[in-house]
Amino acid sequence: MKELIVATKNSGKAAEFREMFSKYTIEVKSLLDFDDPVNDIEETGTSFEENAAIKSEAICSKFNVPVLADDSGLVIDALNGEPGVYSARYAGEEKDDQKNIEKVMAKLKDVPENDRTARFICAIAVSRPDKETFIKVGKCEGSIALEERGNHGFGYDPIFIPNGSNRTLAEHTPEEKNSISHRKNAILQVEGWLKAQS
């Protein structure tokens, strides 16, 4: 079975990838599966695409196998695109999901329902030894809820309502989220390559 490393240390992302890749005969590993801890990669880019490629290329050079990386985040119109590429560390270096949510909710406290439009974006970069990296982007349009709700998922899911629903993503089952998410929409675009691997 071919091996694919998903270059993430985010357990929420790793679980979603594992589930969405289960239909392929590919052995999927995340950076959380290695006995020797892999150093953090500095995300110095100014776009999701750039940061995804920084991660996939760094891990591909290290292990010499195909690597897929995800750089993703929440873009809120009323905050001029924040938290954007800084989504993980919006409220500080400790990457605390709850503090990040509280920071967003405080900044949006006077913003009415109609002006709370937002989207999740996911850039997926695939790097292979001696080949060019390719990058695809997926989106999920929606809005920021007036209050936090639900326990599923991770990150900003408790405050994000996808268009067409009245529930937050954290009130969607993992299967439901994986059928509409930004991550799913990015994966769909690399499906041809994934099939060729399995």
Ligand SMILES: O=P(O)(O)OP(=O)(O)OP(=O)(O)OC[C@H]1O[C@@H](n2cnc3c(O)ncnc32)[C@H](O)[C@@H]1O
């Ligand atoms: O870099 P890796 O190791 O993959 O893990 P990370 O958590 O630092 O990941 P990113 O740099 O891509 O930052 C993404 C942040 O955006 C948020 N995010 C991304 N996808 C999300 C999703 O599906 N649901 C909720 N929040 C999400 C969440 O706060 C993530 O920490």
Ligand SMILES: [Mg+2]
């Ligand atoms: Mg990161």
